[in-house]
Amino acid sequence: MSKRVEPTLLTDQVFATIHASILSGDLPAGSRLKVRDLAEQVGTSVMPVREAIRRLEEMGLAEREPHKGAVVKSLSFEELIHVYDVRRLLETEAARLGSERITQEDCDRMQSEYELMREAIREQRVIDLLDHDEEMLAILYQAAGNPVLLQMIRTLWQQCRAYKIVGAQGSLDAGKDDSLWRYQQDLVTAARNGDPAAAASVNEASLVDATERIKARLAEQATP
Structure with a gap:
């Protein structure tokens, strides 16, 4: 059970960190969400970061752009x-x-x-x-x-x-x-x-x- 729960908790923590950076303006609209860079900053592997970005996309706070990958969503x-x-x-x-x-x-x-x-x-x-x-x-x-x-x-x-x-x-x-x-x-x-x-x-x-x-x-x- 603990092995199944720990990755989820880690993803929650990574998500909360990136989410807070978006809401605080530290990651403004248009900022690229580079998986490896973010993983290094938060001190995790890339998997929790990828899952956190997926959640942000579901919330409408991130989106995919050609040749850029995931970015903090800008509103037209x-x-x-x-x-x-x-x-x-x-x-x-x-x-x-x-x-x-x-x-x-x-x-x-x-x-x-x-x-x-x-x-x-x-x-x-x-x-x-x-x-x-x-x-x-x-x-x-x-x-x-x-x-x-x-x-x-x-x-x-x-x-x-x-x-x-x-x-x-x-x-x-x-x-x-x-x-x-x-x-x-x-x-x-x-x-x-x-x-x-x-x-x-x-x-x-x-x-x-x-x-x-x-x-x-x-x-x-x-x-x-």
Whole structure:
């Protein structure tokens, strides 16, 4: 039994390491996932790395490219907009449902994550601000009582994490960080007031704004 379990546990560890590097931006979109290089970095044989990459492909975080092999998946401009359109549909509904059922204790937890997010913004720690933002939102969405809805949203977050980093970094570089926190501030207020219409409206506006910021940042990067 132990001989059968150990390789699986090792693959889980390798997967978690590569997965974390993608979400942190250490492996940005388009990065090649060279099996032997990764195996050397994590200190394993190539087999767990190959299996970990296969899992990443199944999750939509990696893909195969001709003459390159596996790479961290990039979203086309059109696909990025599609992802944010779906996020807007799901997260607007999740905010509406969550604000109807959330407890004051969970609102306090949202407030704590919001304050940690503001601190990360002041210190320009992009990954931390995104982590706290997502955790704050997850508390509200979990209150909706639909775990499938939350899981679908988390999957979309992972798929567009590289672009969330681009958008957040762009706002920080431009000195316009209010777009990173003012919607969240209003969302906490809506949740405390048990106001589903306000929560849905805030999320709608937030995601529309995020889409436009990311589009603008990508356009800047594409300009010679």
